[in-house]
Amino acid sequence: MVEEEEKEYEEFEKAYMHALSRYLNAFWFDEEEEREVLEVLRSKRLESKIGFKTKEFEELLAKYHGVKYAVATSSGTTALHLALAALGIGPGDEVIVPAISSIASANAVIYQNAIPIFADIDPKTLNMDPNSLAERVTPRTKAVIVVHMYGCPADMKPIMEVAMDHKLYVIEDCCLAMGAEYYGRKVGTIGDIGVFSFGSGKQLCTGQGGAAIAKDPKIGEKLKKLNHHYGIPRNGRFIGTADELGFNYKMSEIVAALGIAQLRKLDKLNSKRIENAKYITEKLRDLNGKGIKLPYVPPGVKHVFNEYVVQVEEEKIGLSRDRFWQILLSKGIMADPLFDTPMYLEPLYRNKIGYGGTKCPFECPLYKAKGGHVEYRPGLCPTAEEVLKKVVAISPHPGLDREDLDNIVNTIRSLVEGK
Numbered sequence: 464m465v466e467e468e469e470k471e472y473e474e475f476e477k478a479y480m481h482a483l484s485r486y487l488n489a490f491w492f493d494e495e496e497e498r499e500v501l502e503v504l505r506s507k508r509l510e511s512k513i514g515f516k517t518k519e520f521e522e523l524l525a526k527y528h529g530v531k532y533a534v535a536t537s538s539g540t541t542a543l544h545l546a547l548a549a550l551g552i553g554p555g556d557e558v559i560v561p562a563i564s565s566i567a568s569a570n571a572v573i574y575q576n577a578i579p580i581f582a583d584i585d586p587k588t589l590n591m592d593p594n595s596l597a598e599r600v601t602p603r604t605k606a607v608i609v610v611h612m613y614g615c616p617a618d619m620k621p622i623m624e625v626a627m628d629h630k631l632y633v634i635e636d637c638c639l640a641m642g643a644e645y646y647g648r649k650v651g652t653i654g655d656i657g658v659f660s661f662g663s664g665k666q667l668c669t670g671q672g673g674a675a676i677a678k679d680p681k682i683g684e685k686l687k688k689l690n691h692h693y694g695i696p697r698n699g700r701f702i703g704t705a706d707e708l709g710f711n712y713k714m715s716e717i718v719a720a721l722g723i724a725q726l727r728k729l730d731k732l733n734s735k736r737i738e739n740a741k742y743i744t745e746k747l748r749d750l751n752g753k754g755i756k757l758p759y760v761p762p763g764v765k766h767v768f769n770e771y772v773v774q775v776e777e778e779k780i781g782l783s784r785d786r787f788w789q790i791l792l793s794k795g796i797m798a799d800p801l802f803d804t805p806m807y808l809e810p811l812y813r814n815k816i817g818y819g820g821t822k823c824p825f826e827c828p829l830y831k832a833k834g835g836h837v838e839y840r841p842g843l844c845p846t847a848e849e850v851l852k853k854v855v856a857i858s859p860h861p862g863l864d865r866e867d868l869d870n871i872v873n874t875i876r877s878l879v880e881g882k
């Protein structure tokens with residue numbers, strides 16, 4: 464028995480290493496990245512305050528998105544926090560976020576001592592449901608963070624209508640969706656601020672890193688000021704006085720150098736992801752709704768497939784979601800349930816732990832003074848709770864070849880058909 468288990472473990476390890484090697488292939492780093500990084504090392508200007516690469520990367524990001532302002536940050540999380548700070552979100556305010564995302568999307572609200580309020584999702588796209596957003600608005604709501612989940616743009620038209628009706632700021636969390644489009648407009652350019660992450664597995668990868676973009680000069684200047692010098696205004700060599708609370712979230716020069724080279728490849732990398740997703744869908748189309756739901760691509764969007772998300776219909780195939788993804792992984796396929804708990808059911812929220820168990824900011828007197836009270840409990844977003852039990856995210860990353868794609872297709876088919 465022990466021998467059998469050891470053998471099984473060895474096989475699993477082998478399959479996982481295969482999946483990982485393919486995954487690492489997707490990080491398309493070549494002479495361009497080497498040249499850019501070496502240039503920084505040789506210049507010895509490693510901090511953006513005295514270097515040139517971060518500035519260049521910011522200009523290229525702004526140009527790619529057709530906006531005036533871009534600031535590069537140390538991560539998507541810091542970019543989200545910066546965005547909320549730049550919009551003046553603070554204690555007593557509510558910010559509506561979708562029930563599912565990286566927990567960073569909700570935590571950033573807490574960093575500003577504001578209260579995240581969770582909206583339910585559309586079961587087809589897994590993005591924020593505009594109707595649920597409208598239901599969650601109160602006189603305390605100041606902003607909404609829309610997340611373009613897994614590379615699929617959220618339905619921005621009705622979301623912007625709700626925001627306009629209630630004078631809410633809109634932050635687009637594009638951490639999983641750089642280069643995606645909604646009716647011809649790049650994500651991140653529709654709301655007030657667009658936020659990106661460049662961590663591993665993202666559309667553009669620098670290892671760690673992020674950015675925030677804006678069109679409006681007031682917002683753009685604020686992002687710059689808060690990001691770069693602890694909030695202290697700076698004009699060339701002249702440093703002003705500290706007149707507001709700022710941060711030091713800026714990107715380092717080596718990371719920006721990687722970003723410059725990666726940005727040149729972004730559209731090609733996205734095209735390969737889209738092609739891979741299309742291949743899988745075409746080969747499995749006949750199974751859609753017969754044991755598995757394939758990803759839905761709404762009309763008018765360019766979905767950039769950070770993940771290829773399927774929903775396992777356990778009652779039809781007699782196989783649990785967890786067993787399903789574990790089998791995929793054992794066949795050398797990068798698969799994961801990802802974000803399988805709505806954020807509000809994490810102990811941090813459910814028990815209102817907040818800052819060191821103080822229940823701050825959830826029980827903040829400034830919030831109570833505005834009539835605010837929040838409880839995070841099961842049943843708050845029933846669709847998210849239901850759908851998340853079925854979700855398996857499979858990476859359609861650009862490192863996959865035809866053999867890998869056929870392995871994905873054949874493994875899913877055999878699981879669904881029970882062969």
Ligand SMILES: Cc1ncc(COP(=O)(O)O)c(C=O)c1O
Binds near residue numbers: 659
């Ligand atoms: C939707 C979303 N928002 C925010 C983040 C946070 O980005 P980072 O890991 O760069 O801090 C992530 C990270 O995966 C994410 O997926």
